[in-house]
Amino acid sequence: MTSVWSDPVGLPIGESGAVVTVGTFDGVHRGHHDVLARLVALATATKRPSVVVTFEPHPLEVVRPADAPPLLTLHDEKLEMFAQCGVSYVAVLPFTPILASYEAEQFVDAVLIERFRVVELLVGHDHGFGRGRLGDIDVLQALGASRGFGVTVLPPVHAADGQAISSTAIRSAILKGDLPTAAAGLGRPYSLAGTVIRGDQRGRLIGYPTLNLLPPPLRKLLPPDGVYAVRVQTPQGPFGGMLNLGPRPTFGDASRRIETHVFDATHDWYGAPIRLDLIARIRDTQAYSGIEALRAQLALDEAAARQTLQGLATATSAEPLS
Incomplete structure (x- = not known):
């Protein structure tokens, strides 16, 4: 210990x-x-x-x-x-x-x-x-x-491209939204952790309820604003999900938020500690003409995130035992 x-x-x-x-x-x-x-x-x-x-x-x-x-x-x-x-x-x-x-x-x-x-x-x-x-x-x-x-x-440990693994190189990958490269250097997905707080319930109204996390301390590195496929580590175990990091321009909200729609789960996690393992970037943040256009895009985001997570699970299960 x-x-x-x-x-x-x-x-x-x-x-x-x-x-x-x-x-x-x-x-x-x-x-x-x-x-x-x-x-x-x-x-x-x-x-x-x-x-x-x-x-x-x-x-x-x-x-x-x-x-x-x-x-x-x-x-x-x-x-x-x-x-x-x-x-x-x-x-x-x-x-x-x-x-x-x-x-x-x-x-x-x-x-x-x-x-x-x-x-x-x-x-x-x-x-x-x-x-x-x-x-x-x-x-x-x-x-x-x-x-x-x-x-x-x-001696240094090298990445697949032959470059020495370093904190500086990993930071650079995260700032570009290149999460697979960051994960290869870290040996695990890059993650954000926080406590679940109450949001304004807008996601629930459009069919995509979200977990809202307290923002991390300012010293914590965040990737660019956008939508990400994530694994959500909860007290009830891991779930797939999609994260919106940043503002919500469709609603005129410029504040930077950390909102995650968790797939196939309905637990009440208010006040619970949650960790988001960031797997892949799906798209940039953008404004939509209205709720219906946003809902249609979220359906596409969900499909993309599920496909990404399924691909990750398949690749992991195919790795030989060491």
Whole structure:
């Protein structure tokens, strides 16, 4: 079971030390999963705890706020992903101006050695740390050699097109509405989570009732406005559905909404936590001449979404067991 510690000074690491990795891990994508799997395997083999050291908020929000990227995974989403990977501990360091000012040597001594008793450190090939990220792999390996801990530098994991999987590339795909590419990098569909709230019941009046979600925090990355095929993860299990993300120009409503019509379900989910797994983009947002024209388009959207979801289910069921 994974334990989360916001006060790493009290982390119960024994005299034998720990196997550690460090990073922001936004998205916890396939490249991150490779690091985490190797971390857990090495920790198990050496009978030591595995420790993920991560930061809140994202370091760029402190050092260069204008360059801070929107987040693929909010804090709680990231912790959930870590727990699924089977690490022993997740230590969340508050990223402050003081921590940002640490030189590479100071970060290694005060954080990795003093707090976490690092014996083996696993990092990605492009890892940088310390003030201005001046502590590159060469610096880290030299510090490991002089301080007596091992440093393993892991190669990138590549996508089908040969490009290294990265949070930046996944963000780019999502911003283009290219959800299959994003899912290939993440190893799962990109998702939005929230609590169901009451809407204005317009969908119900035209035969397409919807679940309305509270909007996520502004730091969460959203794809372009439009209609999407989604899998709706509910307390009663998963259902197919279609999501309208954005305004409702047919009704003169310019506010950005998250409304999902759930297929083949009639449950009352008000107040319930829901997760939307975004599978594919169907079309852009557009205005229609009236209710009947909108209803006709929604019927086409539903058919397209069902076909997409059926194709996904068929492809998944055809995959060989590993």
